[in-house]
Amino acid sequence: MTTESLLVLPGDEIDPSLIPTHKKNPLRLGPGLRHVPPNHILPTVAGQLVADHRKTSLYVEYNGGRYIPSVSDLVIGQVTRSAADLYYVNLNPYTPNASLPHLAFEGATKKTRPQLAPGALVYARISLANRHMDPELECVSATTGKAEGLGPLTGGMIFDISLGLARRLLMARSREAGGIAVLELLGAEGLAFETAVGRNGKVWVGSENTKTVVLVGRALKETDEKGLDVEQQKKLVQKLIKQMR
Numbered sequence: 001m002t003t004e005s006l007l008v009l010p011g012d013e014i015d016p017s018l019i020p021t022h023k024k025n026p027l028r029l030g031p032g033l034r035h036v037p038p039n040h041i042l043p044t045v046a047g048q049l050v051a052d053h054r055k056t057s058l059y060v061e062y063n064g065g066r067y068i069p070s071v072s073d074l075v076i077g078q079v080t081r082s083a084a085d086l087y088y089v090n091l092n093p094y095t096p097n098a099s100l101p102h103l104a105f106e107g108a109t110k111k112t113r114p115q116l117a118p119g120a121l122v123y124a125r126i127s128l129a130n131r132h133m134d135p136e137l138e139c140v141s142a143t144t145g146k147a148e149g150l151g152p153l154t155g156g157m158i159f160d161i162s163l164g165l166a167r168r169l170l171m172a173r174s175r176e177a178g179g180i181a182v183l184e185l186l187g188a189e190g191l192a193f194e195t196a197v198g199r200n201g202k203v204w205v206g207s208e209n210t211k212t213v214v215l216v217g218r219a220l221k222e223t224d225e226k227g228l229d230v231e232q233q234k235k236l237v238q239k240l241i242k243q244m245r
Helices: 163-170 182-188 210-226 230-244
Strands: 003-008 033-036 040-043 047-052 057-061 074-082 086-090 098-101 121-130 133-138 151-153 157-160 194-198 202-206
Touching (some): 033 057, 057 163, 074 098, 074 202, 086 121, 098 121, 163 194, 163 210, 182 230, 202 210, 210 230
Parallel strands (some): 098 133
Antiparallel strands (some): 003 047, 033 040, 047 057, 074 121, 086 098, 121 151, 194 202
């Protein structure tokens, strides 16, 4: 077992024994935590403190509240306007527009960069975030220069979900880590679709079949709003597939 969780409240002192350590890898703090020098880590929100010893990471899992940009987060944003060398991208109504350089795409040059009109959707990674500056985005890996699934999102539909569900959907092995199997179950039923999950509480669903897009979105929303466990998700998927056919 590589993860463990504990309910915490804002300002609680984190027991040092719960903090993952590694000889080579530094500790990575995720959403809901802040470091108070020299060696104190305090929650900023109420929720479950999750310690992943395999990844040497620590964060607070919570559903409510506003999304606060954090470096390395995957997000879905909407282009609001273009400037001389960057796009301004809206992540949510409560966060200042993020900047996305025109050349922050795989293989982009001044002539080949994507032409994104206002309203266009992009799947990006946050490359810079702090309280004194507006967030910055990138659509390439900083190490490989490849898109790795990031970039413009065309077609499909966007669905709003809770921050907690977004976090669990982004986890590997969702059945084990977050108890979210609805997408795997829908795929097992033969539905052809693709998704992009934003840590800012948004999911993009794309498919050649519009009914499939709507069904997947409905399944995610109902799973989220009703807090369904895996068995309940199975029943929901069976019901929706039956209605579709």
